Amino acid sequence: MLDDENQDQSNQKISFESLDILIGKWKDGTFSEIIDDWKWIFSYSKRYKGAIAFYTILGIFSTSMGLVGSVASKYMIDIITGYQMSKLWIMIVITLGSAFFSLTIGNVIGRISTKLSIYINNDIQADIFDKIIDADWMEISQYSNGDVLNRFNSDVSTISGNAISWLPTIIIAVYDFIATFVVIWHYDKIMSLLAFASAPFMLVMSKFLISKQREYGKKVREMSSDMMTFEVETFYNFDTIKSFGISSLYGKKMRQWQEKFKDISLKYNMFTIKTNILMSLVGMVVQYAAFGYCLFRLWTRDITYGTMTLFLQQRSSLNGAFNNLVSIIPNFLNSSISAHRIRELAQLKKEVHIPESSEMDDYVEDGFEVKMRDVNFSYIEGNRVITDSAFVAKPGEIVALVGPSGEGKTTMIRLILGLIRPEKGEAYLKASNGKQVEMNADTRHLFAYVPQGNTILSGTIAENLRMVKQDATDEEMIEALKISCAWDFVKEMDETIYTKIGERGRGFSEGQAQRIAIARAVLRDAPVLLLDEATSALDVTTERKVLRNIIQQRPNKTCIVTTHRPSVLNMCQRVYRVMETQVTELSEEESSKMAMDF
Numbered sequence: 126m127l128d129d130e131n132q133d134q135s136n137q138k139i140s141f142e143s144l145d146i147l148i149g150k151w152k153d154g155t156f157s158e159i160i161d162d163w164k165w166i167f168s169y170s171k172r173y174k175g176a177i178a179f180y181t182i183l184g185i186f187s188t189s190m191g192l193v194g195s196v197a198s199k200y201m202i203d204i205i206t207g208y209q210m211s212k213l214w215i216m217i218v219i220t221l222g223s224a225f226f227s228l229t230i231g232n233v234i235g236r237i238s239t240k241l242s243i244y245i246n247n248d249i250q251a252d253i254f255d256k257i258i259d260a261d262w263m264e265i266s267q268y269s270n271g272d273v274l275n276r277f278n279s280d281v282s283t284i285s286g287n288a289i290s291w292l293p294t295i296i297i298a299v300y301d302f303i304a305t306f307v308v309i310w311h312y313d314k315i316m317s318l319l320a321f322a323s324a325p326f327m328l329v330m331s332k333f334l335i336s337k338q339r340e341y342g343k344k345v346r347e348m349s350s351d352m353m354t355f356e357v358e359t360f361y362n363f364d365t366i367k368s369f370g371i372s373s374l375y376g377k378k379m380r381q382w383q384e385k386f387k388d389i390s391l392k393y394n395m396f397t398i399k400t401n402i403l404m405s406l407v408g409m410v411v412q413y414a415a416f417g418y419c420l421f422r423l424w425t426r427d428i429t430y431g432t433m434t435l436f437l438q439q440r441s442s443l444n445g446a447f448n449n450l451v452s453i454i455p456n457f458l459n460s461s462i463s464a465h466r467i468r469e470l471a472q473l474k475k476e477v478h479i480p481e482s483s484e485m486d487d488y489v490e491d492g493f494e495v496k497m498r499d500v501n502f503s504y505i506e507g508n509r510v511i512t513d514s515a516f517v518a519k520p521g522e523i524v525a526l527v528g529p530s531g532e533g534k535t536t537m538i539r540l541i542l543g544l545i546r547p548e549k550g551e552a553y554l555k556a557s558n559g560k561q562v563e564m565n566a567d568t569r570h571l572f573a574y575v576p577q578g579n580t581i582l583s584g585t586i587a588e589n590l591r592m593v594k595q596d597a598t599d600e601e602m603i604e605a606l607k608i609s610c611a612w613d614f615v616k617e618m619d620e621t622i623y624t625k626i627g628e629r630g631r632g633f634s635e636g637q638a639q640r641i642a643i644a645r646a647v648l649r650d651a652p653v654l655l656l657d658e659a660t661s662a663l664d665v666t667t668e669r670k671v672l673r674n675i676i677q678q679r680p681n682k683t684c685i686v687t688t689h690r691p692s693v694l695n696m697c698q699r700v701y702r703v704m705e706t707q708v709t710e711l712s713e714e715e716s717s718k719m720a721m722d723f
C-alpha cells in the first residue's frame with residue numbers, strides 16, 4: 126500500500142517534473158543535441174529522398190482512399206435504409222474499389238519502407254564499420270567489444286526503422302487528421318469538436334511520455350551494452366570459466382542481468398498499462414459522448430444512419446491519427462538516443478595517416494631501420510610507461526625487448542606499429558636512402574606482426590594464411606609454414622592446408638597455433654617483423670629454428686621480438702631492457718648475464 130502510494134507520488138513527481146526536464150534540456154543543450162542527432166540521421170535519409178517522397182504520396186493516397194471508402198459506405202447505408210436500390214451497385218463498387226486500393230497501396234508502402242530501412246541500415250553500418258576500423262587505438266580501446274557490438278547492431282537498427290518512416294508518418298498523420306476533421310466538420314461542426322475532445326489530454330500525456338521514454342530508452346541501451354559485454358566475455362573465455370569451475374557463478378551472473386532487465390521491462394510495461402488505461406478511459410468518455418450525440422441527432426432526424434456511421438468511424442480514425450502523431454515523439458527520441466550513441470563512435474578521432482609513407486615502398490628490398498628518439502609515453506596522464514627512450518633495430522638484425530612483466534614491452538611494439546604515438550620524441554622508419562617517416566597507419570603495411578595470445582580465426586589453415594595475402598598460392602603457403610616450422614604437423618593432416626581450425630585455434634595446440642600465426646606473418650613477407658611473445662609456447666630448438674629461418678628467408682628483414690626467454694637472446698644483435706619506464710640497451714655482458722638470470 127505504502128509502496129503504491131510512493132509509486133503514485135513518484136509518478137506524479139515525474140509527470141510534474143517533465144516540463145521542468147524539457148525546459149532544463151532546452152537550457153542545458155539536450156534539445157540541440159537531439160536536433161544534431163536528427164540532422165545526422167537526415168544525412169542518411171536524404172540519400173533516399175525520392176523514394177521517401179513517393180512513400181509519403183502513396184500514404185496520402187491510401188489515407189484519401191480510406192476516407193472515400195468511409196463516405197461511400199455512408200451513402201451505401203443511406204441508399205439501403207432509403208430503399209434506393211438502383212444506386213446501390215455504384216456504391217458497392219466505390220467501397221470495394223477503395224478498400225482494394227488501400228490494401229494494395231498499404232502493402233507497397235510496407236515493401237518500400239522495408240527496403241529503405243535495409244538500405245539505411247547497411248549505409249550506416251558500412252560507414253560506422255570503416256570509422257571503427259580507422260579509429261585511433263587509444264580512443265576505441267575505451268569501449269568494450271560488447272558495447273561496440275550493441276551500438277553497431279541494435280542502435281543502427283533502431284535508427285534505420287525510424288529514419289525513413291518518421292517524416293512520412295508525420296505528414297500522413299497530419300493529412301489524415303486534417304482531412305478527417307474537415308469531412309466531419311462538413312457534416313456536423315459540433316461532432317467534429319466532440320471528436321477532437323481527447324486531443325488536449327493526449328498532448329499532456331505525450332509530454333509526460335517524452336521524459337519517461339527517454340529515461341527508459343537510455344537505461345535499456347546502457348544495460349543491453351553491459352549485458353552484451355558480459356556475454357561476449359563469457360563466451361570468449363569459456364575455457365577459463367570452465368576450468369576454474371565457476372560456471373555456476375556465471376550462470377548466477379547471467380540470471381542477475383536477466384533479473385535487472387526483467388525489472389526495468391516490467392516497470393516500463395506497468396507504466397504503459399497505466400497510461401493506456403487512462404487514455405482509453407478518456408477515449409471511452411469521448412466515444413460515448415459522440416455516440417450519445419449521434420443518437421440524439423438521429424432521433425431528432427437531423428442526420429441519417431449513414432452519417433451516424435460515418436461520424437463514429439471517422440471519430441475513431443481521428444483518434445488513430447492523433448495517436449500516430451503522438452507515438453512519433455517516443456520513436457523520435459529513441460532514435461536520437463541511438464543516433465547519439467553511434468555518433469560517439471563515428472566521431473572518434475581517426476588514426477594518423479601520413480600519405481608520403483608510400484614513398485618508402487621503393488626501398489622495401491633494402492629493409493628499414495626502426496628508430497625511436499627521446500620517446501615519452503603514458504596511457505593515462507601522469508602515469509608514465511616510457512620515458513626519454515631511444516631504440517634502434519636495423520635490417521638483418523634480430524632485436525629483443527626484455528624485462529619484467531607489465532613494464533612496457535608491448536607498449537614499445539604499439540609505438541613501433543604507430544597504434545599509439547609518443548607524447549614527446551619520435552618513432553620512425555628510416556629507408557636505405559635516409560628518408561624517414563614517422564610511424565603511422567600508412568607505414569603499417571611494411572610490418573608483419575604476431576601479437577601475444579591466440580590470433581587464429583575459425584576457418585581453414587589456408588584461409589587464416591590468406592588473410593594477409595589473398596592471392597597466395599598453395600606453394601607460397603606451404604613455404605611460409607615450412608619457415609615457421611608448422612609444415613611438419615600440417616603435412617600430416619588429412620587435408621593439410623585445407624584442414625579446418627576452430628575459433629581461436631580450437632583443435633590445435635598453443636604451440637601449433639603460434640606457428641600458424643608466425644606463418645601468416647611470414648607469408649606477408651614484410652620488411653619488418655614484430656613478434657610479441659610469439660614463440661613462448663615453442664620448445665627452445667624450434668624457437669631458434671623459426672627465427673633462423675625467418676632471417677634466412679629475407680636477409681634484410683628487421684626482426685623485433687619481445688621475450689621472457691633466454692634462449693633467443695644470444696641470437697640477437699641488440700637487446701633492450703624495458704624497466705622502470707626506461708628502455709636501455711644492454712651490453713653483451715649484461716645480456717648474457719640476463720640470459721643466465723632468467
Ligand SMILES: Nc1ncnc2c1ncn2[C@@H]1O[C@H](COP(=O)(O)OP(=O)(O)OP(=O)(O)O)[C@@H](O)[C@H]1O
Binds near residue numbers: 504510
Ligand atoms: N590500454 C591501456 N590503458 C592503460 N594502461 C595500459 C594499457 N595497456 C597497457 N597499460 C599499462 O602499461 C604498462 C605496460 O604494459 P605492457 O603491456 O606494455 O607491458 P609488457 O611489458 O608488455 O608486459 P608483459 O610482459 O606482461 O606482456 C602496464 O602497467 C599496463 O598496465
